[in-house]
Amino acid sequence: MSADTYTLPGATGDWEVVMGLEIHAQVVSQAKLFSGAATAFGAAPNTQVSLVDAAMPGMLPVINSHVVEQAVKTGLGLNAQINKWSRFDRKNYFYPDLPQGYQISQFQFPIVGEGEIECERDDGSRFTVRIERLHLEQDAGKSIHDLDPNSTYVDLNRSGVALMEIVSKPDIRSPDEASAYVSKLRTILRYLGTCGGDMEKGQLRADVNVSVCKPGAYEKFRETGDFSHLGTRCEIKNVNSLRFIRQAIEYEAQRQIDIIEEGGTIDQETRLFDANTGVTRSMRSKEEAHDYRYFPDPDLLPLELQQDWIDQIRVNLPELPDAKRERFVSEMGLSDYDASVLAADKDRAAYFEEVAEGRDAKLASNWVNNELYGRLNKEGLTITDCPVSAAQMSGLVGLIEDKTISGKIAKDVFEILWAEGGDPAKIVEDRGLKQVTDTGAIEAVIDQLIADNPDQAASVKEKPKAMGWFVGQVMKAMQGKANPQAVNEILQKKLLG
Amino acid sequence: MSVTADDVRRIARLARLAEPEDRVDALVGELNGILDWIEQLNEVDVEGVQAMTTPVAFPLPMREDKVTDGGIRDKVLANAPKSDEGFFVVPKSVE
Numbered sequence: 001m002s003a004d005t006y007t008l009p010g011a012t013g014d015w016e017v018v019m020g021l022e023i024h025a026q027v028v029s030q031a032k033l034f035s036g037a038a039t040a041f042g043a044a045p046n047t048q049v050s051l052v053d054a055a056m057p058g059m060l061p062v063i064n065s066h067v068v069e070q071a072v073k074t075g076l077g078l079n080a081q082i083n084k085w086s087r088f089d090r091k092n093y094f095y096p097d098l099p100q101g102y103q104i105s106q107f108q109f110p111i112v113g114e115g116e117i118e119c120e121r122d123d124g125s126r127f128t129v130r131i132e133r134l135h136l137e138q139d140a141g142k143s144i145h146d147l148d149p150n151s152t153y154v155d156l157n158r159s160g161v162a163l164m165e166i167v168s169k170p171d172i173r174s175p176d177e178a179s180a181y182v183s184k185l186r187t188i189l190r191y192l193g194t195c196g197g198d199m200e201k202g203q204l205r206a207d208v209n210v211s212v213c214k215p216g217a218y219e220k221f222r223e224t225g226d227f228s229h230l231g232t233r234c235e236i237k238n239v240n241s242l243r244f245i246r247q248a249i250e251y252e253a254q255r256q257i258d259i260i261e262e263g264g265t266i267d268q269e270t271r272l273f274d275a276n277t278g279v280t281r282s283m284r285s286k287e288e289a290h291d292y293r294y295f296p297d298p299d300l301l302p303l304e305l306q307q308d309w310i311d312q313i314r315v316n317l318p319e320l321p322d323a324k325r326e327r328f329v330s331e332m333g334l335s336d337y338d339a340s341v342l343a344a345d346k347d348r349a350a351y352f353e354e355v356a357e358g359r360d361a362k363l364a365s366n367w368v369n370n371e372l373y374g375r376l377n378k379e380g381l382t383i384t385d386c387p388v389s390a391a392q393m394s395g396l397v398g399l400i401e402d403k404t405i406s407g408k409i410a411k412d413v414f415e416i417l418w419a420e421g422g423d424p425a426k427i428v429e430d431r432g433l434k435q436v437t438d439t440g441a442i443e444a445v446i447d448q449l450i451a452d453n454p455d456q457a458a459s460v461k462e463k464p465k466a467m468g469w470f471v472g473q474v475m476k477a478m479q480g481k482a483n484p485q486a487v488n489e490i491l492q493k494k495l496l497g
Numbered sequence: 498m499s500v501t502a503d504d505v506r507r508i509a510r511l512a513r514l515a516e517p518e519d520r521v522d523a524l525v526g527e528l529n530g531i532l533d534w535i536e537q538l539n540e541v542d543v544e545g546v547q548a549m550t551t552p553v554a555f556p557l558p559m560r561e562d563k564v565t566d567g568g569i570r571d572k573v574l575a576n577a578p579k580s581d582e583g584f585f586v587v588p589k590s591v592e
Contacts, residue, residue: 029562036565045583046573050566054573066562087550094513096587144584145591152591153584156573291511301557302550 006174007215010257015212017253018221018230019172020132022207023185025164025195026139027070033138033162034061034104041201045155053160055099060299067162068303069313070194071111071136074164076314077192078131080115084307086135088300091292097141097154105165107294110135111303118322119184120340122176129181130169139163164195170209170230173218175246182206182242183344187321191346199240206245209233210252212260231256232266236280239273248273252280324349332361341369347383348373354390359397367397371414388417395424408480409433437483439490445477446470446490460495467491498536499529 007014029039035052052059075082087109090102112134120126141159143152166185172178186204189195196203211231221229234256239248251273256266271280319327321343328339342352342365356364372393376386396413399405405413405428416427428434436442449470450457460466474487500508505524509516516524570583579586 031560031562031564031566036560036563037567038564044570046570046585047583048567049570049573051569051573052566062558062560064562065559068559092511096585096590143590145589147584148581148586150589151579151586152589153581153586155584291507293511296550298551301553301555303557 005215006176008212008253008257011261014215015253015257016215016218017173017175017249018170018211018213018218018233019178019249020170020209020233021168021172021178021181022209022235023166023168023182024139024205024207025074025166025185025189025197026203027067027136027162027164028194028196029064029067029070029162031064032160033064033067033136035160037160039161043157045153046157048157049159053099053156055101061104061297063300063303064162067136068111068305070162071134071164072305072310072313073192073317074166074189074194075112075115075134076310076317077188077194077320078112078115078117078134078166080131080134081113082305082310083109083111083113084305084310085109086111086303088136088297088303089294090297091137091294093292095140095143096152097143097156097159099141099156099159103138103140104297104300105137105294106135109302111305117181117184117188119177119180121180124337124340127171127177127180129171129177132167132169134164134166137163137165170211170221175249178208178245178249179242182245184321187344187346191318191320193318199242202240206239208236208239208245208249208252210236210249210256211266212253212256231260232268234266234268234280235270236273237270237283240275244273244275247278248280251278255280321346321349328361328365332356332365334361334365338362338365338369345383351383351386351390351393355394355397357394359394360401363401364394364397367393371411375414375418387421388414392417392421392424399424399428403435403437403483404428405433406435406480406482406484408475408484409435412480433481435483436478436481437486439486442474442478442482442486443490445474445482446487446494449473449477450494457495464496467495470495498532500525500532 005016007016009015026039027033031037032039032050032053035050037050037053038048040048050059052061072082086106088104089107091105091107092102094101110133114133115131116128117131118126118128139158139161141154141156143154145152147153168181172181182204186195186197186199189204190197198204211233213229213231217229217231221227234252236248236252239245252271259266270283272283273280325336325339325343328334328342329336332339334342342349348368352364352368355368372386372388376383396410396417399413400407400410404425409428413424413427413433416422416431417424456466456469460470470491471484471487474482474491475484502521502525505516505521505528574580574583574585577585
């Protein structure tokens with residue numbers, strides 16, 4: 001924990017917040033968890049539904065081996081224990097978009113056990129979140145309530161798509177940490193290629209368990225493992241963006257504090273976050289449904305994994321974000337901050353590595369993080385839509401590095417690359433943008449300037465800062481192509497003696 | 498282990514079965530009869546025996562990750578009491 005624990009003031013003193021998150025991550029796969037129907041997003045309603053997904057009588061589920069591999073890969077990426085024996089159970093409840101009347105899930109024996117990941121707060125400090133488990137389960141279909149005033153429309157395309165439910169321990173202590181945890185988890189999943197992580201498309205959905213307690217109580221819980229030290233928790237369902245996660249937690253914690261301070265008690269319940277009002281409200285229908293009557297699914301045999309198969313997956317794991325960040329610092333000499341920013345996104349990291357190949361890594365990192373990302377953000381684009389390729393960017397950085405062009409001219413070349421494309425070296429050659437390092441040419445310009453502005457030249461002796469005006473004039477006269485270092489040296493010599 | 502009239506009402510509700518009130522007592526008797534009969538299993542000493550999920554000593558059959566099914570919307574919707582524009586249509590079910 002950081003030195004400053006997040007607290008909320010109340011009439012009876014400060015309160016602390018404790019959270020555990022359940023993340024539903026849609027597994028990247030062609031076909032569903034137990035059927036051969038497609039998983040692609042945005043298809044016409046009920047066109048990606050097999051008779052298994054529609055729960056027609058007599059249909060049997062057959063597990064998708066790739067999905068099992070994806071779950072194991074994710075478990076390894078979360079530094080978690082892989083359970084070589086796991087089992088599928090039926091979780092029974094009624095809802096129109098759940099045609100089976102039960103969800104096939106893993107209750108008692110999940111495929112992945114305890115693990116942990118390191119996350120980074122807004123201020124750059126790091127904290128560990130322990131993972132309780134990861135299990136495989138089926139997604140439900142989609143209910144649409146606004147197509148007709150008196151009916152609900154049901155699309156089963158999503159029914160049976162594989163989800164990984166990733167459950168954290170109650171290690172999250174502030175809205176900032178909750179958002180940092182989800183964002184780190186998403187980064188890891190995207191590096192592994194096991195979940196797309198797009199929250200807008202519902203590929204990653206968060207349920208947040210929130211409770212409040214007095215200072216000191218949480219530490220007692222951590223020492224003893226006894227949950228009775230913590231407050232009663234409420235589960236907030238389906239909070240679908242990092243911003244909403246923060247909002248929902250802030251609202252819910254305050255709601256609980258108000259109830260307790262007015263002498264009330266918190267009911268353990270499921271609540272829904274309303275993004276329009278920023279408020280959470282009770283989901284009454286879910287209360288009874290909490291009696292899920294789990295039992296082993298008789299249609300499925302236990303899932304048994306071989307150690308050598310697990311080892312094979314482990315050997316082929318890609319480099320993960322923490323390792324990449326550390327390598328950017330230790331081998332490439334980047335600052336911890338720059339390395340974190342680059343490693344936090346798989347595509348940005350890959351782009352950077354291509355730019356930095358054979359180049360000065362710090363210079364490459366500055367250009368990718370500042371110029372390129374500044375421009376992408378301004379245009380609302382992502383790195384995958386970037387009009388300037390990594391190879392072009394690498395060429396540009398190379399031209400700065402070998403002093404063919406100055407940093408200032410490089411910005412102009414970047415604009416040309418962005419708007420028109422082309423080879424940076426050829427652009428510089430064709431448009432005569434090469435930096436002038438010929439001191440004779442620079443000297444001539446300077447001599448002329450001093451001769452034309454004797455008063456200004458004299459004033460530099462008293463106010464050395466006034467030399468900036470001369471630098472600007474030289475650059476102007478030479479269309480920015482003069483080597484700034486050479487200009488400075490010659491000016492120093494001529495004006496200050 | 499035994500069930501009460503309230504348990505029976507609750508189980509019926511969870512299973513979406515409309516059991517008339519005058520059948521509840523009879524069901525309590527029947528269910529408790531079944532539970533008693535199963536209770537006999539407690540006589541077997543299972544000390545040190547691991548719980549068995551299945552008697553089938555066979556690995557879980559698996560499928561490749563290939564799209565081999567779907568695209569049968571009319572079949573899927575064929576038995577639906579009501580459908581529209583390719584959707585199932587059910588009574589309004591929103592909170």
